[in-house]
Amino acid sequence: MLLNPLLTATLVLPLLSLAKQHPLPLSTDYASSFEAAQENAPHIFNALHSSMRQWGSSLKHNGLSFFPASIPADTYLYHGTHDNKPETGMEWLAFEIEHAEAFARAWGPPPKRPGKPPPGDGPRRNELRDEERIANHFGPPENSGKPGYLHIYQTTRKLSKILYIDGMSAGKTKLGTLDSTDMVLRNKTGNDPPWGEYERAEELCELGTKWDIEGFIRLEAGFELILCNFTNGLEFKSARRRPKQDPNQFEYMRAVAARYQGITAGRVEVDYSSMVSAFFYPINLTNPNPKRAELPRLVSSEVGGVRHIQEDLEIVLESSQRFSNERIDWQGVVDMIVTRYSDRLQYMVLETTTQEEIQATVSTLLSLYVDFDDPKIPLANTICTYHYLNSTQPTTSADHLIHSAIATVSEKICSTLFEVRRLIEEESPAVETAKLEMKDLIAYLDWSTWLECGKCAYDEVCYVAVWPWGTIEDHFHPSCKNSSLDFGRDRQSYWGSY
Ligand SMILES: *[C@@H]1O[C@H](CO)[C@@H](O)[C@H](O)[C@H]1NC(C)=O
Ligand SMILES: *[C@@H]1O[C@H](CO)[C@@H](O)[C@H](O)[C@H]1NC(C)=O
Ligand SMILES: *[C@@H]1O[C@H](CO)[C@@H](O)[C@H](O)[C@H]1NC(C)=O
Ligand SMILES: *[C@@H]1O[C@H](CO)[C@@H](O)[C@H](O)[C@H]1NC(C)=O
Ligand SMILES: *[C@@H]1O[C@H](CO)[C@@H](O)[C@H](O)[C@H]1NC(C)=O
Numbered sequence: 001m002l003l004n005p006l007l008t009a010t011l012v013l014p015l016l017s018l019a020k021q022h023p024l025p026l027s028t029d030y031a032s033s034f035e036a037a038q039e040n041a042p043h044i045f046n047a048l049h050s051s052m053r054q055w056g057s058s059l060k061h062n063g064l065s066f067f068p069a070s071i072p073a074d075t076y077l078y079h080g081t082h083d084n085k086p087e088t089g090m091e092w093l094a095f096e097i098e099h100a101e102a103f104a105r106a107w108g109p110p111p112k113r114p115g116k117p118p119p120g121d122g123p124r125r126n127e128l129r130d131e132e133r134i135a136n137h138f139g140p141p142e143n144s145g146k147p148g149y150l151h152i153y154q155t156t157r158k159l160s161k162i163l164y165i166d167g168m169s170a171g172k173t174k175l176g177t178l179d180s181t182d183m184v185l186r187n188k189t190g191n192d193p194p195w196g197e198y199e200r201a202e203e204l205c206e207l208g209t210k211w212d213i214e215g216f217i218r219l220e221a222g223f224e225l226i227l228c229n230f231t232n233g234l235e236f237k238s239a240r241r242r243p244k245q246d247p248n249q250f251e252y253m254r255a256v257a258a259r260y261q262g263i264t265a266g267r268v269e270v271d272y273s274s275m276v277s278a279f280f281y282p283i284n285l286t287n288p289n290p291k292r293a294e295l296p297r298l299v300s301s302e303v304g305g306v307r308h309i310q311e312d313l314e315i316v317l318e319s320s321q322r323f324s325n326e327r328i329d330w331q332g333v334v335d336m337i338v339t340r341y342s343d344r345l346q347y348m349v350l351e352t353t354t355q356e357e358i359q360a361t362v363s364t365l366l367s368l369y370v371d372f373d374d375p376k377i378p379l380a381n382t383i384c385t386y387h388y389l390n391s392t393q394p395t396t397s398a399d400h401l402i403h404s405a406i407a408t409v410s411e412k413i414c415s416t417l418f419e420v421r422r423l424i425e426e427e428s429p430a431v432e433t434a435k436l437e438m439k440d441l442i443a444y445l446d447w448s449t450w451l452e453c454g455k456c457a458y459d460e461v462c463y464v465a466v467w468p469w470g471t472i473e474d475h476f477h478p479s480c481k482n483s484s485l486d487f488g489r490d491r492q493s494y495w496g497s498y
Pocket of ligand 2: 229230231232
């Protein structure tokens, strides 16, 4: 459904620019399209809003988008392990100290699991990595290790060939957090066991060799980097022995919460103009679990569609503008829209909000777009729709698709509010109808801002389910919690649920 002529006007551009980027013949059945971008507009909008933010990425944990990214020179990155020898090959790095501290232990033999061989020299490392993670996050006390070392590394140059996999992409779950990695990057079915982290990372780095990617940014309780070659672009600074006592998990959660709104200090720069998202494609993103319809998945997608995403991603990485300054700060555009409407929409639908209050708020929001000498609402609606978009100059295929998605969302906001304005200014104002219209809009937008806790007390953190922690309640109703919180098994029920 096309919403207005301006949306149609941009329709032909991306296909042309994609054709220009792509010399090879591609089956067009599953090619990215404006129709798909408009259909999935709120998902695209929210993916941009949540990009490199722990908050929205925890709630909308099935990310289906990829972004080329870079990490500036001189950035500190942290690594926790059992010994003090500098890493040389592929390994994990955390952006937060507390995250790496959790791994800075000497692990005992992994707990026996049926069908698993005892750890030997070869696969041992492989298993240790998984067991480390299990032990670290899910660990029964007997599995707790002796203190290890916290390594600090510093980038010696800009790591400019990084691929950011959005959502809770390091969450080892069957909910769909691994769909984009395992299905698009690893050719898996999406129904494989979520573990096998070492193998996953090795395969990603093999692909990296082909696609010219030096590392992968993912998210769990904290952002992390799988870096494919520690001796290239990284300097080992120190490795210091950890104390006897285990790191404090409440303080780890505090560190996680400190990145809800972003990674800070420009430590990761994202090339939004080279976004490759499953939401751009005419494929079936329905979650086969009807209880989680709000979470998109790739498991119902047509194989040809997934292939198409894969091929486009390869092309984008080859020809991406990841080194140019011309990319558009799409997250900034989305932020401008969210900050203007987010609180006000919720305010207007409160039971206690009166007709006069809605009128005043809507007037604040819309009067800019109306010429009161000649109030033409369709024109005002168009001006409203493009207000935050007209400062952008789309160039890449992704730019055009994103532009179209944001315009779709923006048009929905503007047209709903103009309708509310009409309802509220009628002779007998239809306040309840107006509120229902806005509630529909709120459901359509599904912004993660509406689940924020607000400022918690100093002895509390705003607690949302972040893999591997969180109950079902924590996911659907995040709230401020103090350090009496139990971080044991009971706090992990969400991710193994459904
Ligand atoms: C996935 O499949 C494609 C097409 O068959 C192939 O080119 C690619 O190398 C495969 N990737 C991996 C990681 O196996
Ligand atoms: C890692 O990078 C170093 C320095 O550029 C290089 O000598 C080495 O061959 C690389 N290792 C691998 C496995 O590519
Ligand atoms: C999309 O996938 C869902 C879940 O697997 C399935 O029920 C539905 O029929 C599919 N839709 C189409 C159009 O194939
Ligand atoms: C915004 O962009 C649209 C579509 O490109 C254009 O038609 C319109 O005139 C612009 N509006 C303003 C206020 O600049
Ligand atoms: C922490 O929160 C719990 C549950 O709200 C409360 O019962 C307890 O008194 C609080 N503890 C501290 C130390 O404030």
